[in-house]
Amino acid sequence: RKEVEQDPGPFNVPEGATVAFNCTYSNSASQSFFWYRQDCRKEPKLLMSVYSSGNEDGRFTAQLNRASQYISLLIRDSKLSDSATYLCVVTPTWDSNYQLIWGAGTKLIIKP
């Protein structure tokens, strides 16, 4: 089993719709969680950190479910510019500040 698993997609979604995808992680000791966004063959950019209580940034909502070991990303009122690959990232252990485990990404395509 991969340490971080994501549905590769692609998710084809009409503009304006709400889309959500999950990411599962295998190490229950993981403490830090992130969503990064990557446009085709470009550098990843931090979208948001994921906090235990869940957090929201505009149209984006991230949630953490420790019991089931997954994090989720919800995008409301999707825009064409949201088309990208979304990378789930976790720390491998509770105290790791030097290493991250990256998912392979979920590709999202927003259609007009």
Added chain:
Amino acid sequence: EAQVTQNPRYLITVTGKKLTVTCSQNMNHEYMSWYRQDPGLGLRQIYYSMNVEVTDKGDVPEGYKVSRKEKRNFPLILESPSPNQTSLYFCASSLQGAREKLFFGSGTQLSVL
């Protein structure tokens, strides 16, 4: 402008010919790291550095070398490249560690023939 500068953007070489990919950041970051990205796989860490003269192996260090003689620079060296090192490479930095926001260079697409 705060940035991570990575060069070259594209590189085609032949097996065994030593090469260096440069990475420089202007944000006074302590932490720097190199990743490779292959289709269907997540980013995999090659080496990282917590500070000047402090480097350590990541998940896939074989065939690579790094150095951190100055805080701003963290070059990646392939002494004898092989075709299985064909990949997209990214350099990243952050203020103090991997749990903080990572700033990435624009990537180097390396092809080893």
